Amino acid sequence: MSKIHVxxxxxxxxxxxxxxxxQTLLDVLRDExxxxxxxxxxGSGDCGACSVIVDGxxxxxxxxxxxxxxxxxxxxxxxxxxxxxxxxxxQKFLEHAALQCGFCTPGLIVAAKALLxxxxxxxxxxxxxxxxxxxxRCTGYDKVIRAVLDAAAVMRGExx
Amino acid sequence: xxxxxxxxxxxxxxAVKALAGAAGLARVLSGGTDLLVQMKSGRVKPEVIVDTKHxxxxxxxxxxxxxxxxxxxxxxxxxxxDERLERAFxxxxxxxxxxxxxxxxxxxxxxxxxxxxSPAADSVPPVIAARATAVIVGPNGRRExxxxxxxxxxxxxxxxxxxxxxxxxxxxxxxxxxxxxLRFIPRTEMDIAVVGCAVNVTLDGNGVxxxxxxxxxxxxxxxxxxxxxxxxxxxxxxxxxxxARLDSAAxxxxxPITDKRGTIEYRTKVAGxxxxxxxxxxxxxxxxxxxxxxxxGAI
Numbered sequence: 001m002s003k004i005h006v007x008x009x010x011x012x013x014x015x016x017x018x019x020x021x022x023q024t025l026l027d028v029l030r031d032e033x034x035x036x037x038x039x040x041x042x043g044s045g046d047c048g049a050c051s052v053i054v055d056g057x058x059x060x061x062x063x064x065x066x067x068x069x070x071x072x073x074x075x076x077x078x079x080x081x082x083x084x085x086x087x088x089x090x091q092k093f094l095e096h097a098a099l100q101c102g103f104c105t106p107g108l109i110v111a112a113k114a115l116l117x118x119x120x121x122x123x124x125x126x127x128x129x130x131x132x133x134x135x136x137r138c139t140g141y142d143k144v145i146r147a148v149l150d151a152a153a154v155m156r157g158e159x160x
Numbered sequence: 161x162x163x164x165x166x167x168x169x170x171x172x173x174x175a176v177k178a179l180a181g182a183a184g185l186a187r188v189l190s191g192g193t194d195l196l197v198q199m200k201s202g203r204v205k206p207e208v209i210v211d212t213k214h215x216x217x218x219x220x221x222x223x224x225x226x227x228x229x230x231x232x233x234x235x236x237x238x239x240x241x242d243e244r245l246e247r248a249f250x251x252x253x254x255x256x257x258x259x260x261x262x263x264x265x266x267x268x269x270x271x272x273x274x275x276x277x278s279p280a281a282d283s284v285p286p287v288i289a290a291r292a293t294a295v296i297v298g299p300n301g302r303r304e305x306x307x308x309x310x311x312x313x314x315x316x317x318x319x320x321x322x323x324x325x326x327x328x329x330x331x332x333x334x335x336x337x338x339x340x341x342l343r344f345i346p347r348t349e350m351d352i353a354v355v356g357c358a359v360n361v362t363l364d365g366n367g368v369x370x371x372x373x374x375x376x377x378x379x380x381x382x383x384x385x386x387x388x389x390x391x392x393x394x395x396x397x398x399x400x401x402x403x404a405r406l407d408s409a410a411x412x413x414x415x416p417i418t419d420k421r422g423t424i425e426y427r428t429k430v431a432g433x434x435x436x437x438x439x440x441x442x443x444x445x446x447x448x449x450x451x452x453x454x455x456x457g458a459i
Contacts, residue, residue, distance in 0.1 A: 004166060021166035021209075024196065044197045046350075048263055057237055057266035063196045064267065065189075067166045068211060111262065132349040133261020 008069040010035070011079025019066035026050045028066035029076060037077035037106045041135070048134035051107040051114075052076050058114040060133075077106035080113055088151040089113050098147040100138035108134045112148045120156050124149060161199050168211040172297050172326055175210050180299045180322025182208040188324050190218075190233035191267035193260065194276040210324075218326060221245060227329045232271035236283075240265065248332060250445060251286040251339030251358055251438075258282040258343055261350060271325045277311045277382075278352075284311070284383050285358035285375035286341040292330040298323030313381045337362040338445035340438045343377070344430050353378045354422045357410070357434035359442040361393060367447055369393045374406070374439070378421075379414040379431050386413040389435055398443040406439055407432035 003018040010033070019028050029035040029052070038061055041047035045063040052061045053075040061076075080087045089112045092098070099105045108131065115122055115130045122130065127148050128141070136144060153159040166189075169175045179186045184207030187195055198204040212218045218233040221242050228245065236256045239245060246253050259268050259282050273281045274294070288308045295304050299322040307328065310317050319325070333339075339360035345351035356377030362370050374389035388409035396402045416427040 020163070022161040022164050022199070024161075043200060045193055045260070045264055048261065051263055054266070057235065058262050059266040060193075060263045063191075063193050063264075065166065065192070065196070065211075067168070068189075068192075068213075070168070114262075129349065130262050133263045 004067045006067060006070045008071065009073045010069075011075060017066070021065070021067055023066045024062050025052070025054075025064045025066050025069055025074070026061035028069070029061060032066075035076050035078050038110075039103055039106060041103065041107075046133075046135070047104070047107075048111060048131075049104050049107040051110045051134065053110060053114050053117075056117070058111055075110070075113075077110050080109060087113060088154045089116065089148060092147040092151040092154070093144075096143045096147040096150065098139060098143040099136075104134060104136040104138075108136065108144055112144075112151070115148070116152055116155055120152055122149070122152060161196075162202070162205055164199070164206055165208045166211065167208065168214045170214050170216075172215055172324075175212055175215060175324060176298055176322050178208060178210045179324060182206075184208070186210060186321075188212055188271075188275070190269040190272045191235060191264075192272075193264050193268040194272060212324065212326075215326075223332075224329075226332050228332060230270060230328045230330070232325045232327055233269045236260075236265040236268050236270075237262075239270070249286065249290055249330065249339055251341040251360065251442065252283070252290060252330070255283040255286040255341040255343075255356070255358065258341075258353075270328060274307065274310055275317055275319065275325060277313070277315050277317050279314055279381055279383065280353040280356065280378040281383075282341070282343055282353055282356055282377070285356050285377045286339055286360070287328065287330070288383055288385060289339055289341075289358040289360035289373040289375045290330050290333075291360075291373065292328050294325045295327045295329060296323050297326050304329070308375075308383065308385060311382045333449075334362055336364070336446045336449055337371070338442055338449050340441035340445065342434045342438045342441070344434055352421065355379055355416075355427050355430045355434055357431065357438045359393075359435065359438040361439070361442045361446050363443065363446045367397050367443070369396055369398075369443070374410065374435060376410060376413060376431055376435070379416040379427050384413050386410055386435075388412060393439065398440060403436045403439065406435050410435035 039049035041049035050061040186208040187206040343353040343356040372390040372393040392405035411432040414428040
């Protein structure tokens with residue numbers, strides 16, 4: 001069986017790749033394209049470490065085939081910062097020390113960015129529910145939630 | 161994952177051909193949130209997977225006459241965000257909303273939830289309670305069946321080789337008709353139903369129930385339409401006596417298994433409790449629902 005030729009857009013750049021039909025998007029990102037920011041935690045859609053945004057929707061890249069990315073627009077953790085300027089979510093994760101081992105962090109940041117892309121004023125409850133599919137065994141989540149709410153405030157122009 | 165062949169047809173006919181023409185197992189890929197997990201674990205070994213998301217109409221929600229039509233591969237996030245559906249069927253949106261995380265909602269569909277054929281599928285009871293039908297296309301043409309005719313047991317459906325669900329058709333609610341779905345899990349999010357219960361009721365101007373459907377999940381090999389529970393509601397207002405009769409009828413219909421999520425006795429008891437609570441919500445929603453001319457999406 002031959003490989004599938006995929007043309008897509010990843011982090012704003014047109015990208016072409018060849019993938020096996022059964023390769024997940026996560027496999028393609030990490031193993032074919034060298035975008036190793038997205039992590040494989042569980043491989044079954046439970047942990048959210050592989051979160052990416054596809055056509056504006058947050059998904060687990062471990063539960064999507066590389067072939068399915070054809071014609072779509074994908075944002076990974078590598079595309080969240082603007083050059084050397086961190087996204088407010090990234091900046092606030094640093095300031096609040098909202099991470100320890102860091103394995104879940106790319107997925108949490110991508111998920112938080114997706115939330116703030118559609119709602120700049122989420123409540124704490126909405127934020128906790130939105131991030132319920134991102135597991136973190138270090139932080140206890142509290143710093144994560146505070147970082148996201150603080151980033152939202154910055155993006156609304158309310159805080160430094 | 162083992163090797164498969166992947167195809168993303170642009171028409172239903174091509175999808176049917178790909179599904180029917182496979183020598184081995186063929187599977188439809190809509191959101192893939194069950195299929196890819198099963199392929200990774202080796203539980204399902206398809207030869208062909210057919211991605212239906214490029215077929216026009218398979219993703220999206222539209223109104224057609226007196227029905228809402230939901231494309232089979234429409235992701236949960238799109239259903240939750242649809243204000244017409246939220247007004248017309250808050251119970252269906254509740255069921256869809258309970259499936260997995262935000263990430264899963266970005267991909268998972270009602271058709272996938274249905275055809276995965278888990279007794280605990282959260283979107284299925286409220287869809288059945290709304291008397292929805294599924295439009296199925298296959299090598300012998302198109303047929304439309306009640307949604308409850310599709311799941312025949314855990315992991316099994318009545319779909320023949322080459323057939324796929326293309327859309328759901330849900331009759332728009334009548335005046336003073338509404339629904340609710342509740343599931344019980346030991347936490348607030350990210351778990352599989354111990355019991356699920358959907359109640360869809362229609363009231364008259366005095367708050368008396370004129371029509372009802374009560375559907376239980378996770379207490380039998382398939383979703384259960386509990387006729388006795390509907391009978392307990394019809395012709396009555398929602399008082400303690402009605403609720404007690406509803407509770408008994410729901411419990412009597414259960415034939416669950418004991419597993420790590422709950423024992424037979426526990427699930428049976430919870431089914432009665434959820435039926436009462438879901439009925440109370442559905443009655444309240446139906447009671448405050450205005451007449452049809454002021455509610456977009458109603459007949």
